[in-house]
Structures are given as structure tokens and as C-alpha cells.
Amino acid sequence: MTNPNELTIAAARDALRAGDLNAVDLTMACLTAMDAGDGLGAFVHKTPDIALRQARAADERLTRSEEAPGLCGIPLGIKDLFCTRGVASQAGSNILKGFKPEYESTVTDKLFGAGAVMLGKLNMDEFAMGSSNETSCYGNAVNPWKVDGRKLTPGGSSGGSAAAVAADLCLAATGTDTGGSIRQPAALCGISGIKPTYGTVSRYGMIAFASSLDQAGPMARSAEDLALLLNVMTGFDERDSTSLQRDKEDYTRDLNKPLAGLRIGLPKEFFAEGLAQDVANRVNEAIAEYKKLGATIVDISLPNSKLAVPVYYVLAPAEASSNLSRFDGVRYGYRAPEYTDLADMYEKSRAQGFGAEVKRRIMIGTYVLSHGYYDAYYLQAQKIRRLIAQDFADAFRQCDVIMGPTSPSTAFNLGEKGDDPVQMYLSDIYTIAVNLAGLPGMSIPCGFGGNGRPVGLQIIGNYFAEVQMLNVAHQYQLATDHHARTPQNIGL
């Protein structure tokens, strides 16, 4: 039999309800795998006591299995960016060292309310600012897909989440996506992940990076598992001012719908210069599979998509410089031990508490918002953001979903892009436009590059098209087994 920690959520749920498995044993299997997987640096705060308490409670509820909630007894990892009551929540930053929230984020509150078990907190780039997990205060996480002696990035910012799911340390994990931070690590680690439409999942209790772009979502082994998680994670929340009030959705409802007649748009800009050949090959093979499943292909253009990265690197740092002004050594987090006066205390606390990339982005944001430059940078970027969103609106008049690569290459080596911020920013060239437009996007595994590293297929939907996207992904996963492949020699 498969080890319990290697199950999908759907399979574990069925086994738990049938009495073939209990939640404590399932949780113990994950805790054991987590200890064995310490070399991956995925879990940065383990919470075995909470996990076992929740698992025992889940087993109690499962004795009346028809009443047990959707995720009863399912062990999850939680990205360090989510506030969890009484448990370290640092967003990968030293400036929040020792911070233990007095409240629970809406996402984790909903997950635990549905019976999920928290195994611990997962590594990430500091304040979600990074594409390789290398800006984390805990040190980088490692991609479990090890093909030779070198250590590969799991991607970022949700690198710990992707590594943990890929290495079977947990059944699924939460992620957040501001410019690709769910999709890119999902692609690089060979798992599935979805960033829903902006406003679908509450941001309450998520440590803010760029509020007009931040959106939480699940990372798991299959599209079906993503649907089960979205059923719990989504919903209107009074405590998030940009939360959208919509009717309750069942994200599993169309999983089994045939794809005949589906129109897939392929943006020519996503297949141009800069895309690695092996990634292009796998994506094209996935498109061919979709044709076999009955889809038709439409050539489309997103003419302004090349501007998405520079627009993002104006708007996201601008929002971050405002959001991160709260870290001043007064109300929570790190305070410098020595200072002369209040201003000196602020400056030293922030200089010592923030890492290099975070400081760089705060200062870029401060600059583009400062007097004399606001119109040239910030306002200009907001106008081009509208052009980018308009491109998608035009495209969705011709097709139902858009497909392309998630990332321009497979996982790169840790340390490879350390010196040049702009090169690192270009890792997110296919994902960022989706955040700027507020659209849903997902990544599913579609095979392996020439170097044996996973390749991700990106699926972009129109606003609130998550049900359709999950259908599109699930039908592919019924026809192929790329998503079921797991790394053999976890890179320890």
C-alpha cells in the first residue's frame, strides 16, 4: 500500500471515511516524513502538538463520518505568511522574529474549521519577495527533484509549500501569489497550484506585500484536490475590504465535464524568445493532448504582456513600501538593541530586520511614489496595467481559457541568479500579467525537461472561471500521469 502521506486529499478522505485509515496515523506519517525531509528546509516551524490534537479531534468527528466536514483529518502545511494564533508567523523575515499572532487568518480559520490538521509553517521568500526562496530569513528551501549533485531552487515565493507537497511531507499546502508565487514554484516542483480571481479568498491575516495583487490559493497533487481546498478557502469576509460577495461555489461540480468544444487561446508572446526549448516542447505536447480531448486552438495576442514585469516592479514595490512601513520596532517584531532616538530606532530596526531584497523593493517603492516621480512611474504603470487587463478582455472574446508555460525554464540552481535582481524578476514573465489583471491562473505538471526537471503548464481563465479551469486541468490529469510522478531521491 502507498504510504499515507503520499495520498491525494481525495484518496485520504475516502480512506478516512471508510475506516481504512485514521487521522492520527495519517498525521504521524506526515510528521515522520517531515523529520526525514529536514534537509529540504521546507518546514520552518513544526507544530506536532497542534497537529496531533487536531488529528485526534478529527478522528472523533470521523466516527460519525456522514457529519464530518470536507477536510476532516487532512494534514496540511501552512505558508509562513499566514497568521496562525500562537504559532510563529514571520513571512520569512527576521523583522517578525518571535511574533506570535493573537488571531487566526481567515484562510487557516476556515481550513481548521473544516477539520484540516496543521503540520507546521512553510518556508518562503521574505515577505513573498522572490522567485527562488533564497531571500528567506531561514535559508532557502530545496527542490526535491534532484537530478545530480547540485541543489535546485523550488521556486518562490511559496517554495517551501511546493517542496513539501512534492516530497510528500504533507498532502497539500497553502500558498500566496502576488506575481506568480503559487504557480511558478508549483511548476518547478511538479505539483498543481491555483491562484483564484482577486477577491475570492480573504486576505485577512495574510501578512501584506502588495495588496492589489496578493491572493491566496491552494497547492496540491491534483486539480481535484485544489477544488476540494477551494471549497473551504473561498468566501466573502467582512474583514477584507476587497473580498467579493458571491454565491457559494462548488469547485468540484464540473470536474468530469467533457472538453469537446473548449477553445484554448495560445498567446504568441508566451512562445517567443526567452522560452527554453524543452519547456516549449512539453507545453506543445500538452496542447496536442488537449486537441485529442476535443479542444480547438485559437492563436491570440497579448500585445502589452512584455510590459507586465516592469509595471509590476513599479506597483508592487510602491504598495510594499506603504504596507511594510508598519514594521517600525514599536508594535510588534524586531527592535534594534541600541539607538539614540526614535528616528534612529526606526532606521536601525528596519535596516537590521529586513533582508537585502526587501529593503531594495521598499526603496524602489519609496522612490517611485516620491514627489516629482509619481506621475512618471506610478501613474504611468497604473495606466499600462489597464492596457494589460484590456488585452485579456479582448483575448477572452475569442477563447475560453488561455494556455502557455508557467515559467520560462525548469528549476534553476540555487545561487544561479543571485547577483542580478532584474534577471530574477524575469522568472515571472508569464505569471505576472495575470495578477495585474486580477484573473485566476493555475499551473499543472505537464512532463519533464531535458534535464529531468518538472515543467508546468499554465492555464489562465476569465474572472471567476475557476470551476472551468479545474475541469480543464482535471480532464488532462485523467488522461495523463505527469501529476502523479514523484521525486525518487529526495535531494537531501
Next chain:
Amino acid sequence: MSIDIDTARKVAKLARIRVEEADLPALAGELSGILTFMEQLNEVDVSGIAPMTSVTPMRLKRRPDVVTDGNIQAQILANAPDAREGFFAVPKVVE
């Protein structure tokens, strides 16, 4: 756009991040590199385009502007680096 050392110093000051004098040239170089990358935005014709300030095509729900919680002083102060007598404590600002 090239950022000189004086501008870098000013930005660090505005951002309330201490940067040592010796580190300013490197910072100016890094910021200049990133801003150069953003220069391509200035070549785009945006005449008649309104800035995008709302992300989704839906109206957000309003709520009454009323107090919904309170009496949580201990929780508010629980994570403070220095709290005394029910207040956040900071270095003296008035002699």
C-alpha cells in the same frame, strides 16, 4: 534614470532604513539598474487611458463605520518589543 548618491541617501531616509555612507554607491547602482529596466514604460502611449485602481469588475461591499471589537488591550500589546503600563513604549521624543 540614473540615481546618484544623494538621491539614494534621500530615498533611504524617506524609507526609514539606515544605509551606511560607504554602502550608498552600491545602493545607487542597484536602484539605477532596476529603474533603467522600467524606462521602457515611458515609451508607451497612454493618452486617454485611465489608471487602473480597482482590480475586479465588481463593486465592493460597504459596511457601516462602527466599532466591532474592543477591550483587547493585552492582545494588542502582547507582541510589543517594549510595553509599559498599558502603552507601547518608545524612546523619549520630548525633553
